[in-house]
Amino acid sequence: METVLSNTAISAAILIGLAALGTAIGFALLGGKFLEASGRQPELVSMLQTKFFIAAGLLDAIPMIAVAMGLYFIFVSPFAGAL
Amino acid sequence: MAVRSPHFAIVRRLLLVQFALALFFPLVFLPFGINAAMSALAGGFASFVPNAYFAYRTFQYSGARAVNAIARGMLAGEIGKLALMALIFIVLFKYQKTLNHGALFSGFIVVQLSVWLTPLLSNRKPNSSF
Numbered sequence: 001m002e003t004v005l006s007n008t009a010i011s012a013a014i015l016i017g018l019a020a021l022g023t024a025i026g027f028a029l030l031g032g033k034f035l036e037a038s039g040r041q042p043e044l045v046s047m048l049q050t051k052f053f054i055a056a057g058l059l060d061a062i063p064m065i066a067v068a069m070g071l072y073f074i075f076v077s078p079f080a081g082a083l
Numbered sequence: 084m085a086v087r088s089p090h091f092a093i094v095r096r097l098l099l100v101q102f103a104l105a106l107f108f109p110l111v112f113l114p115f116g117i118n119a120a121m122s123a124l125a126g127g128f129a130s131f132v133p134n135a136y137f138a139y140r141t142f143q144y145s146g147a148r149a150v151n152a153i154a155r156g157m158l159a160g161e162i163g164k165l166a167l168m169a170l171i172f173i174v175l176f177k178y179q180k181t182l183n184h185g186a187l188f189s190g191f192i193v194v195q196l197s198v199w200l201t202p203l204l205s206n207r208k209p210n211s212s213f
Contacts, residue, residue: 023161023165031154031157031158034154034157035154038147038150038153039150042147042150043147045145045146045150045153046090046145046146049090049141049142049145049153050094052157053094053137053138054094054198054201056137056141056157056161057097057201058198058199058201060165061196061198061199064130064168064195065188065192065195067169068168068172068188068191069188071169071172071173071176072176072184072188075172075176075177
């Protein structure tokens with residue numbers, strides 16, 4: 001029982017941590033490119049803003065699912081319940 | 084608050100699609116009981132509400148002079164989006180004991196992945212931007 005609980009906690013931590021890492025790298029690149037491009041061509045800011053929003057949605061769709069699954073493992077503990 | 088970006092239409096369309104999916108996708112789970120349908124509805128709105136908040140913060144400002152405010156809004160929007168989603172899921176898992184988890188995650192994932200439909204929502208003209 002303790003092994004299952006501890007392994008579940010470790011797996012949830014890895015799940016949420018990797019999702020956070022992926023989102024952080026993606027947003028750093030995306031935000032940097034947005035600022036770079038808006039500095040170069042300020043007249044395109046509104047279009048870049050929309051593209052940023054859509055790319056951000058694509059970027060963090062899967063990490064958000066990973067975070068939700070991690071929270072599910074932490075708060076519901078389905079593997080411990082199956083024992 | 085400044086004027087909305089003229090390219091906001093595609094975002095409005097995307098949010099409308101997400102809202103419609105969050106509202107109508109739970110009907111698929113009605114044959115499995117009202118509990119499953121309500122769980123799918125909760126999952127759908129757990130994805131839609133944070134996304135709507137992110138859209139609000141991202142498009143709160145517009146124009147070349149507000150680039151710094153836009154960047155700050157994007158950062159705050161993303162943090163708020165993740166925090167809001169985590170909060171909704173924690174509240175659901177902690178206080179809603181009769182949740183159908185399969186339906187909850189189905190609703191959540193379907194609304195979450197609807198962003199991938201964006202190319203279909205944009206103008207079809209080859210030279211048009213978003």
